[in-house]
Amino acid sequence: MAALQLLVNGLALGAAYGLVALGFVLVLNATGAVNFAHGDWVMAGGFVAIALTGALTSILPVEFAGGGAWVGLLLLPTTLVVMAGLGLIFCRVAYTPLKNQPPVTIFVSTIAVGLILSNGINAQFGGAPRSTPPLFGAGQFSLGDLVISHQSLSILGTAIILIGGLGWLMERTQTGRRMRAAAQDPEMARAMGIRVDRLIAVSFALALALAGAAGLLLANQFFITPSSGGALMLKAYLAVTIGGWGSLRGAVAGAMLIAFFEIGVASLTSQPVAEGLLYLVLFAILFARPQGVFGEAIGHRA
Amino acid sequence: MTPLLEVDALTAGYGGVAVLRALTLNVGVGECVAIVGSNGVGKSTLIRALLGQLPRVSGTIRFGDRDVADLPVEDRARLGMALVPEGRRVFPGLTVLENLEVASGQGGARRRQSLDIVFDLFPVLTSRRGHRAWQLSGGQQQMLVIGRALMTEPKLILMDEPTLGLAPIVSRDVIKAIGKIARIGTGILVSEQNESRLGRLVTRVLKLEAGHLAPL
Numbered sequence A: 001m002a003a004l005q006l007l008v009n010g011l012a013l014g015a016a017y018g019l020v021a022l023g024f025v026l027v028l029n030a031t032g033a034v035n036f037a038h039g040d041w042v043m044a045g046g047f048v049a050i051a052l053t054g055a056l057t058s059i060l061p062v063e064f065a066g067g068g069a070w071v072g073l074l075l076l077p078t079t080l081v082v083m084a085g086l087g088l089i090f091c092r093v094a095y096t097p098l099k100n101q102p103p104v105t106i107f108v109s110t111i112a113v114g115l116i117l118s119n120g121i122n123a124q125f126g127g128a129p130r131s132t133p134p135l136f137g138a139g140q141f142s143l144g145d146l147v148i149s150h151q152s153l154s155i156l157g158t159a160i161i162l163i164g165g166l167g168w169l170m171e172r173t174q175t176g177r178r179m180r181a182a183a184q185d186p187e188m189a190r191a192m193g194i195r196v197d198r199l200i201a202v203s204f205a206l207a208l209a210l211a212g213a214a215g216l217l218l219a220n221q222f223f224i225t226p227s228s229g230g231a232l233m234l235k236a237y238l239a240v241t242i243g244g245w246g247s248l249r250g251a252v253a254g255a256m257l258i259a260f261f262e263i264g265v266a267s268l269t270s271q272p273v274a275e276g277l278l279y280l281v282l283f284a285i286l287f288a289r290p291q292g293v294f295g296e297a298i299g300h301r302a
Numbered sequence B: 001m002t003p004l005l006e007v008d009a010l011t012a013g014y015g016g017v018a019v020l021r022a023l024t025l026n027v028g029v030g031e032c033v034a035i036v037g038s039n040g041v042g043k044s045t046l047i048r049a050l051l052g053q054l055p056r057v058s059g060t061i062r063f064g065d066r067d068v069a070d071l072p073v074e075d076r077a078r079l080g081m082a083l084v085p086e087g088r089r090v091f092p093g094l095t096v097l098e099n100l101e102v103a104s105g106q107g108g109a110r111r112r113q114s115l116d117i118v119f120d121l122f123p124v125l126t127s128r129r130g131h132r133a134w135q136l137s138g139g140q141q142q143m144l145v146i147g148r149a150l151m152t153e154p155k156l157i158l159m160d161e162p163t164l165g166l167a168p169i170v171s172r173d174v175i176k177a178i179g180k181i182a183r184i185g186t187g188i189l190v191s192e193q194n195e196s197r198l199g200r201l202v203t204r205v206l207k208l209e210a211g212h213l214a215p216l
């Protein structure tokens, strides 16, 4: 039973990390640049959700506001929308003016945005740990010895819907095909009439919406502070390195592996040992498959 | 003949060095014009400048009845210019079918109609529609790129040395397909080295030399 419980918790955490990593990959693929602010955007998403909780609680009639569950339900879509809007602004401010510069310039620009985010949020909210409300209330199920919090299931459910939705968008729609084509050869995509700049803006909006969802979901069980971004960034980076640079599938798989170590392996050993083992596995994977588990080794034929 | 592309006094190049010097060119609706010239003379430069991948220094480019010289690449493409670039450039990680679909500005029945036209033109692509484009042979990639250009329902296709590096037998298939495309009334501007291998299907052959075009 304990194992099953760990599995659910591990899957929920992995799913939330998956959202973090997917957002990172979306911008990476669209711009070819590492968005070093991504962890800070996840953190900011948590604080956006906290601010929205206050706003929604004060707008909603008391009978809804009191219950918590309603606030949580409204919180997810509003956080997604606000973060998507911030994504468009982020694109406009930190990427568009530099789009003809080498990726390293954009990388530096995102570092600056990350610093502004963590310092700005620190100034606004203070440095104390905060948490978001649970999505569907704070209860838990018990099935025999198995105890699963509503929040774990909410995380899992929300992440499955968002990840599935993104997969559908990328694989089954013309917008998704165009995003993939533009990522592979933007100049050729433009020559076919594809509005690449618009797709890049869409990628930023999607990336930050996913970051917002992750921030909202994670900041319930694990408190966040304005300096939480660094650790989240590292997880996204690791997940993508394990899974394969640029691969959406790989990002989710890598995130799951990290969560498996943080919860499963840590429960058998200890947190530091689990972390050490995770890095050993990372090295082993990179040694055996430098392109990552799902990395596509796109070959060339004459 | 109704003019489709009218280029006047086009000067363009790289970093202050003009490769095209006050070049003049006209392509009529449905015409197939070949541009020949030796390696490095500026054929690719001309095609890039027409599509807007390379900013011009001066001169006018009219397409249809619009002045397109200041439009970005994607807008020129949307007006009906399509590119078959030098060196092919498929989207390697997309499947053959996706490479074609992604180019279509239309949905539903109209996109399927365009797909049928392409698969009719290049039957070999039909059996490979689920393969990733990088897995195709060079000749198949060239066919895919020509098909991809057709999917945009273009008025004019700019083809940059479409038979370069292909085996003679494959090259013949590609040339045959270009002939069919010309016959359905799509304008074609095709660059080739030295002499035109396209034979009777071209209406005119122009030679690019010292930044100018002259009838051969």
Ligand SMILES: Nc1ncnc2c1ncn2[C@@H]1O[C@H](COP(=O)(O)OP(=O)(O)O)[C@@H](O)[C@H]1O
Residues within 6 Å of the ligand: B014, B019, B037, B038, B039, B040, B041, B042, B043, B044, B045, B046
């Ligand atoms: N990106 C570039 N930067 C600078 N010079 C270039 C560039 N591309 C081509 N050139 C120069 O422009 C001239 C014409 O090149 P190009 O148009 O590629 O010729 P062609 O296609 O006829 O072989 C050549 O002298 C070439 O060296």
Ligand SMILES: [Mg+2]
Residues within 6 Å of the ligand: B043, B044, B045, B086, B160, B161
């Ligand atoms: Mg050339």
